[in-house]
Amino acid sequence: MSREGRRRADAERNIEAILDAALECFSEQPDASMTSIAQAAGVSRVTLYTHFPSREDLLGQVLDRAVSNAAVVLDAEALDEGTAVEALSRLIRSAWHILAGYRNLMTAASAVLSPRQVRGYHKVVLQRVERLIARGRDEGSFRTDLPQPWLVTVFYSLIHVAADEVGAGRLKQRDAADVLEATVLGALMSPATIGR
Template identity: 45%
Template sequence: MTSAPNRRADAQRSRASILDAAVQLLDADPTASVGSIAGAAGVTRQTVYAHFPSREHLLAAVLDHLTEETVAAMDAADLDTGPAADALVRLLDAARRTSGRYPVLLRELGSLPVDPHADSRRHAPVAERLERIIRRGQESGEFGDELPLDWLVAVTIKLGHTAAEEADAGRMSGDEAAKALNLSLFRVLGASRA
């Protein structure tokens, strides 16, 4: 008889395999079926549906998974050292590198209806890191303090999305969008090095 901890560990491994397979398959083909994802994950369709009751639930979990990956990349960028402006650039670069690995998938996920509560929850860890950097920059005098911190965090997130959308639409290259994003943010933040 299998113990409860072993069943939980098996379920966690199955869930991780499903998410990994979904990321890979959906980035190659956004219309990949749940059956294809199950096959790539080495599980049955029933197992996929046991973890994710619908395709929409699976897609939401994939987006959460990619967000976790992005936050891990941000944390690896050593955000608490050096000038705040440099830390902000490292955070943005980490986010861009992570999202750049899944352009088709993120474009598809971006076209889905957004639940504002889920979107806010998903952005919370990113917002926390941005708030920490911006506050540090304001305290050191690198960034202006004329605008509320929450406003600056929200604007940073929106400008980041806008830069990605411009690059995805082909109106700017990735490098042009990154440069425009950095310049725009430094101006909004009242950075001494804008």
């Protein structure tokens, strides 16, 4: 391997180590310092800043990684199987499990990124929600009296509010998935299907 090839391989290893360490550090402590992330990654601060010039840049890359990991987990849920209501119930529980693990990461992101930027990182997950809601509307299970983008926003907002409530101690972690599922389905279900 050429010297340039070795440098590129070293840089790639450093980037991976930094992203892995940052994901772990931010997930444990939302205000983790760049110094502590560099130490956890086994690189110098200079190396960290060479690849990620700001905390915002690093958080953006970490969010990309977290969302990609989430997409893999959600894809394993076979969201095309069963009714849209059944699939959405599975999605809510999986999404909650993922978000619960990344709650502090979202706190860190919210401190430096705008709400619009944070939501943008969720696009890959929200596309799955949008498809499920569209299928549920076609099946007659989900509301058609409200705009579909609003229903997606309801899902997104409720799952993040649940994380905030758990973090504030107003909702028990062990109850959150059940509460979230009941609330989201209650908000999305067509009035004609409630009580069937």
